[in-house]
Amino acid sequence: MLLAVGPACVWDARIASEARVAQTEAANNNPGARALLPGFRYEGADDAAILPTPARRPDDWSWQVVRGTPCRDVDPPSALKGLEADQCLTYHRPDRPSRHVVAVGNSHMEMLLPAIVDAARRNGWALTFVRAPGCEFTSVALNNRISAPCGQWMRRAEAYIGAHKPDVLLMLATHSTVGGEGEVVRPETQRQVERWTRRGIDVVGVRDVPRFAEKHADCEARNGIAGCAFPSPMGQTNPTAEWAQQIRGFAPLDLLDLVCPDRSCPAQIGNVYTYLDNNHLTATYVDSMKHMVGDRLDTAMRTASSR
Secondary structure (H helix, E strand, O other): OHHHHHHHHHHHHHHHHHHHHHHHOHHHHOOHHHHHOOOOOOOOOOOOOOEOOOOOHHHOOHHHOOOOEEHHHOOOHHHHOOOOHHHEEEEEOOOOOOEEEEEEEOHHHHOOHHHHHHHHHHHOEEEEEEEOOOOOOOOHHHHHHHOHHHHHHHHHHHHHHHHHOOOEEEEEOOEEOOOOOOEEOOOOHHHHHHHHHOOOOEEEEEOOOOOOOOOHHHHHHHHOHHHOOEEOOOOOOOOOOOHHHHOOOEEEEOOHHHHOHHHEEOOEEOOEEOEOOOOOEOHHHHHHOHHHHHHHHHHHHHHHHHO
């Protein structure tokens, strides 16, 4: 048994060592989305490893990179409006925040947290995330069609936002699909936006990122990484862009070009894997986007507040 365990331990140690070396050299070797910036020049090694390492890629979720504090640990129970411990998390809470920002939604909002949390810290925002994986921030009735817990969460999320009256609400405004249209605006989404803007809360509507019929990683196993740039199934125009002219207090946030430059969605950008499965971005890639996302988010907030 010792003969069997020994090589396994050595192999695990080698993988861990290689991962540490790759992370140490990541600033030069793994620019990620920064490689899309005008005038960018790659100065890393020619044989640099792609991050996250293949072994870590399937588990490179944002919640493992930025961990929030349950709201119940810092707020009285009455302030939670029935939200459970893992449904309300606070990520930055300065004494005198420049803005109070609430993000709300499912895993497609949650996967952007490495960039949003960075923006909150740099700009002094108080940031709270009201989460429910698999649920849509649309209406109670539509969420009840997904599941009874989703409908219950929806009701409590609306009550929480109404009670706390944030300066800005971040929510998904579109929903990407596999096949068919490629992207839809869920019924009741516009009504949800207008509900909060009428109350004086600015809303930034985040455009979803594409979903695919298969994982990039599965395609890579057959065709190699260079042969797995999927065409974007989403249209060139953000379907909620026109809302900015129709709804006072609303602004769109579109990140599609950072994931699918030139209408192609590659398996890696700047030596960083883009997707961990067929519809979620890796936390490593989102982290590489953080300054671009932060700039666009700040612009969107200023645009919404100016109307």
